Amino acid sequence: MSQTDRYARQTALPEVGARGQARLASAHVLIVGAGGLGCPCLSYLAGAGVGEITLMDPDLVEESNLHRQPLYTMSDIGLPKVEAARRHLGQAHPGVRLYPIQSALTPLNALAALARADIVVDAADSIAASYTLSDACMAKGTPLISASALGQSGYVGGFCGSAPSLRALFPDPPETAVTCASHGIMGPVVGAIGTLQAQMVLKVLLGHSPSPLGQLISLDMADLRPGAFRFDAAEEPGGRLPFVARQHIVAEDCVIELRPPEEAPIPAIPQALRLSQKELETVALPLDRRVVLCCQSGLRAWRAARLLQQRGYGDLALLATTA
Numbered sequence: 001m002s003q004t005d006r007y008a009r010q011t012a013l014p015e016v017g018a019r020g021q022a023r024l025a026s027a028h029v030l031i032v033g034a035g036g037l038g039c040p041c042l043s044y045l046a047g048a049g050v051g052e053i054t055l056m057d058p059d060l061v062e063e064s065n066l067h068r069q070p071l072y073t074m075s076d077i078g079l080p081k082v083e084a085a086r087r088h089l090g091q092a093h094p095g096v097r098l099y100p101i102q103s104a105l106t107p108l109n110a111l112a113a114l115a116r117a118d119i120v121v122d123a124a125d126s127i128a129a130s131y132t133l134s135d136a137c138m139a140k141g142t143p144l145i146s147a148s149a150l151g152q153s154g155y156v157g158g159f160c161g162s163a164p165s166l167r168a169l170f171p172d173p174p175e176t177a178v179t180c181a182s183h184g185i186m187g188p189v190v191g192a193i194g195t196l197q198a199q200m201v202l203k204v205l206l207g208h209s210p211s212p213l214g215q216l217i218s219l220d221m222a223d224l225r226p227g228a229f230r231f232d233a234a235e236e237p238g239g240r241l242p243f244v245a246r247q248h249i250v251a252e253d254c255v256i257e258l259r260p261p262e263e264a265p266i267p268a269i270p271q272a273l274r275l276s277q278k279e280l281e282t283v284a285l286p287l288d289r290r291v292v293l294c295c296q297s298g299l300r301a302w303r304a305a306r307l308l309q310q311r312g313y314g315d316l317a318l319l320a321t322t323a
Contacts, residue, residue: 028052032105033123034081036190039071044198046093058104068187105129108245110136122146128298128320134166152222154193163213168234244317258295268294294319
């Protein structure tokens with residue numbers, strides 16, 4: 001089958017055509033996450049003829065993934081998701097070049113990961129990864145399509161590039177770090193959100209108007225209600241709390257380990273002080289040094305940093321040990 005036949009139904013659209021198809025073929029998309037969101041997004045972008053896709057994910061395929069990640073099969077269990085995805089997509093779409101990176105997105109590798117990307121897809125199940133990606137995309141002017149899904153609802157939005165960042169719309173993360181593993185997820189919900197991510201990516205690459213950048217779409221599948229709004233005028237927040245990697249910590253930093261010994265017998269950094277959030281309400285920390293707050297997801301560190309900001313501390317950073 002020729003390339004003309006493969007994309008005939010797509011190029012028949014006047015808003016795509018041969019010129020648009022050529023733009024897709026020359027595009028490079030970075031997708032962070034090969035799970036419930038990443039699988040449909042990958043499948044539709046590869047099917048649309050996006051020329052190059054870099055895929056980052058540290059995980060192996062598990063049987064519990066299969067109800068919502070139809071890209072994988074029983075024979076993939078135990079294999080790296082990025083390698084299984086490359087094999088399946090290569091069989092279906094041999095013209096697409098997929099570069100697998102079996103690694104999590106972190107503040108250490110974020111800028112290098114998106115160096116060649118025309119657009120970035122946040123399909124990671126991580127608060128730290130989402131904000132790290134947004135910061136990196138904002139710094140480089142790269143569009144970011146970020147999404148989240150849990151239970152029977154979710155959202156997808158177009159950030160950075162010509163639009164405000166994720167921080168502008170969500171200056172603080174959720175109150176609790178619930179996940180699909182702890183809270184549950186319905187497969188069609190995450191599939192619908194991931195498919196919307198792919199559609200937004202294609203519209204950005206094709207230069208469609210109105211742009212998905214600055215647009216948020218929500219789905220409440222429990223009540224079968226969609227929603228949407230634009231946030232083009234959202235202002236970037238002050239007092240930004242950046243995520244850092246262990247390698248970014250220097251000897252002069254004051255590092256606080258927020259996890260108790262029963263959760264983390266070994267602190268994130270050997271020289272870290274182990275303090276509870278309650279103790280942070282009164283303890284005196286150096287005002288002339290950066291304070292780095294550590295926890296597993298970054299959520300407790302974020303809340304603790306906001307507390308310290310109220311107490312007058314300005315140079316703060318967050319370390320998520322899962323990142």
